[in-house]
Amino acid sequence: MKKRVKIVLLLLSTSGYAWGCTLSGPSAQLSVIIPPLTVQRDLPIGTVIWQQTVNAPLLELAGECGDESETRANLVGNDSGILSGRNPVYNTGVPGIGYAVATGPEFSDGWPAAKDKTASVNTLSLRLVVTGTVSSGVLDAGEYARRLIDGQTAQQLMVQTSVPLTRLACELNDSRDRVVPLGAVLRTGFTGPGSTQGEQVFQLGLTCDAGTQVNIQFDGEADNSGTPGVLALLNHGESGIASGIGVQLLYHQTPIALGERLPLETAPAGVRTYPFTARYYQTQPKVTSGDANAVATFNLTYQ
Structure with missing residues (x-):
């Protein structure tokens, strides 16, 4: 005789048996004042250019408030x-500048708050972050x-006044391409590795904005001697090209690391x-005559 087992699946809506998380006290409007800012043009993405933490009154909540879906933030703008840290950076109206908001001053936790911090967080932090190539502009107030909290506004973070933001940079006054003639020198003028000839400044x-942090980088094929700042000759190793030098x-008389x-x-x-x-710099004990040209590129950055 076969026995039949009847299985009954009971589906219950958990929301029908849980207390909702509601705001029982007053809401709070938190304000920050951002001073006029100057920003170097080529700061790396992620660089923090300003940050402020404000104290927030503890939220008065009623019900069960452990679910982080019940306490969240709406940020203005688009996610960059x-x-x-662990916080998403949202775009502002200024190209290359975004903002992040976090609970606590160290940006280790963000909104939504962790479950054990739902009702205990009493600081909010706003930071401005580089998201790309920076342009000058005005950061809007608002x-x-x-x-x-369960659809109710509990806290608002406001920027009180609009903020002028100025990008700092320089403009190259002359041509981007430079030819530096070192002239013809005698092979016999080289006296051993480390000797030099044909020095040209x-x-x-x-033309720079005040406060611009000017940096330069030279790139090119380094000579295989490993001597700091020494470029290999173009077409080195081929017929008609000098050898033993770079x-x-x-x-300021200090070799530049390529x-x-x-x-x-x-x-x-x-x-x-x-x-x-x-x-010209002698890199090997023996120098042979020939063409001796080299090329490098330079890149100016402001950061």
Whole structure:
């Protein structure tokens, strides 16, 4: 005889048996004042350019408030796709500048709050973050975040006044392409590895905004001797090309490390001139005659 077992599946709506999380006390409007800001043009993405933490009154909540879906923030703007700590960065109206909001000053936790922090967080932090190439502009005043408790506004984070934001940079005054003639030198003028000839100074002129942090980087094929700042000759190893030497670049008589950013100065406003030196540098015990040309690219950044 077969026994039949009847299985009854009882579906219950959990919301029908749980107390909702509601705001039982007053809501709060939290305000920050951001001063006028200056920003270096080429700061890396993720750089924090300003941050402030404000104290918030403890929320008075009723019901069961453990579910983080019941306490969340609406941020104004579009998600930039990058994070600051664990917090999403939202775009502002200024190209290259976004903002993030977090509970607590260290940006280790964000909205929505963790379950054990739903009703205990009493600080909110706003930070401005670089999201791309920065442009000058004005950061609008108004609401930047709103914390909701079961659909009710519990806290608003407001920027009180509009904020002028100025990008700092320099403009190159002359041609981007430079030819530095080192001239013809005698092979016999090289006396051993480390000896030099044909030294020539060349200058880069810039017009800068006050406070711009000027950096330069030279890139090119390094000579296989490994001597700092020495470029390999074009077409080295081929017939008709000199050997045993390279071309060295210097700034204030100090060899420039190829492929590394070199800070020049924090510039005042106006025209600035930076002197560099190029020269032939003996890299091997034996030098042979021939053409001796080298090429490098330079990249100016402001960060």
